Amino acid sequence: MLIINHLTKHYKGSSKGISDLSLHVRPGDIYAFIGHNGAGKTTTLKCIAGIHDYETGEIRIGGRNLRENPLACKQVTAYIPDNPDLYEYLTGIQYLNFIADIFKVSAEGRKERIKKYGDEFEITASLGDLISSYSHGMKQKLAIISAMLHEPKLLILDEPFVGLDPKAAVVLKGMMRKLCDSGGAIFFSTHVLEVAEKLCNKVAMVKDGRLIASGSMEEVVEQGRTLESIFMEVVNDVGTD
């Protein structure tokens, strides 16, 4: 579903970025992407979402090259940033309608999904209000609903659980599992290692823009240990090299 080959991206005038990163996210995968602040997680996710360009390497989504077919790749992808800056001058329903129009979701399809996800996140009653009146968590819920409207094959999430109440977090986890059961894939960054360990079947660790470990959760997390201890060990080992 998502293949990243030797991806390199650096910001002008800054040492930050990612170097030679390669990953393979298959259909059905819930892939966690973990690393310290400034490690290059968000940069990677933004490159996949088509927000940032990159210098070298290749990103393939659903078999298509992102650089050659950006629109086709974006059509099957949904991205939710860590701080969803949505159009505050629109109401929730206007925003969802806008996204549905862009992704060509039918009138019946959008109505059904907005009702379903809106009720699950208990946000339906607020959809007629301006987004500027929403709390951070409500904006996050709205962004998740908008991401699910066109039934994406690949979901890219940047810290999706930040700001969500416990019930909404459970709903999101359910949605993620359902999407993967139906053949979709999820690649998401998180600092909550317990969630990653329980929810994901694969994990990748990044430090200073370089991939330092990746694979199935069983491969990476050895018997009797936790993802947190492995992460600390790997990060510190690489740091002292």
Next chain:
Amino acid sequence: MSAQISLEQIKIMTGLELCNLFGINVLRFSKDARAKKRAVMLSVLWAFLIIMMLFYMGGLSYGLVRLGAEDEVISCLIAVSSILIFIFGILKAGSHMFRIQGFDMISALPVTKGVIVISRFLRMYTENILLTGLVLIPGIAVYAWSVRPGATFYLNAFLGIWSVPLLPMTGAILAGALVSGISARMRHKSLAASALTLLLAFAVMFGSSRLTAMEGMESMEIIAELSGMVSAVLEDCYPPAVWLGTAIVKGEFSRCLMYTGMFLAVFAAAAAIVSACFQSICRNLHTTAAKHDYQVGELKADSALTSLCRKEFRRYVSSSIYVSNTLIGPIMGCIISGALLFTGPERIKEILPVPVDLAGIAPFLLAGTFCMMTTAATSVSMEGKNWWLVKSLPLPTKTILDAKILMNLILVLPFYLLSEVFLILALRPGIQEGFWLAVIPVVILLFACIYGITINLHFPVMDWENEVSVVKQSASAILGGMGGAVLAVLGGAGACVVPGGCSGGYEAVLCVLILGVAWLLYRKNNRMDLRGI
């Protein structure tokens, strides 16, 4: 005002307000080479505009001296700078004084609201001092060169520069507070604020137009009586300009000091009034009502372009500063066309100093007003922190930019139609003249929109804190927003100068040229990779 206001706090808060004035702090510390390059280019542009302004004001002063009105030079320039400060002030006072960015954080600090108000006043004062200096210094130099006044003149002029902004700025802030206060109580706050701001700005503009109204006099009479007339008109429109100007010219230091004290007292009183209602206006202005009663009903599917256009329009009406800055031109176009109809072209021809083919230059005049400040020129920058969303959508650059151009064209359409009706009724043009009257404004406006997008794509400002920095101070607003207006002025001048300029051939060649350049820019824009912004 609270007695707890400390000078130390004012100093700290004003320092915070001023540290990024004109983007200096970002320029100093940014590591983004591209952002630095843009900032340098913007500085060059500002330097060019400043030099133009200095020459213009110097020329105006020299003209007055040559006509024997040297004693009115300073008063006249005080009036000019006061009008500029007032008009620009009311257009941005509300969004500057009562801006929400950082408000919560600052409110939580152990500083009084008086300190916040004073620091914001001082920021505006600093900007206005610079404007006053630009207007007054050339006049002071020209006056000093021609009259050779004593040392007291320079002392008074120095004091004058510091005191001139106080009154118009106070007026602008109070007007801005009034507009914000009234609109804060309304449901559609931004639209109400835009309408009130535009109303005030037009009231001032038409009031100040009396400065040049010298109807019913022959030119020689005007020259002979100029000195007295300028003084009388200024006295009528803005007496403080004459009081202070006369005191400066006559070397009356005590009077200068007294006027400065008076202006300062008014300024302090206004700061106290704004301070008293500051928090309630801020809260009302930035609180969004939520009903929590929505039920999912029938939803309608639209094309991506329609949806984008609708979003652009909602973005536009959500910002009073955006509306008031960009709508002023089209409204002026309607007013000028209406004035031409109700005054009659013959009367206008009598007033004009040189014979002009009104039907020939009318389309350029109309285009000039419509393109005074296009929405397209700042539409990319106005996306601000939402830009990530646009970039992540499965849409080609062309569709995204088309929506921005369409939004601008649709916005001007009603003003265009009304102005065309007025002009056709007033000028009674023939078929050919009527054709160009209808086509030229559309061609120039279309060019202005595309050119505005081109400039904005090259000078984007996405990480802004206040819409003012995009709509009024960015390179896109200055370079892109006025491109069409400059073209209209050049086109109109060409129509007057080129032999047989208004016979159709000139217009046809001009339109083909403009459309050709617009097409090239349009293609270039649509090939742009938006991820680079």
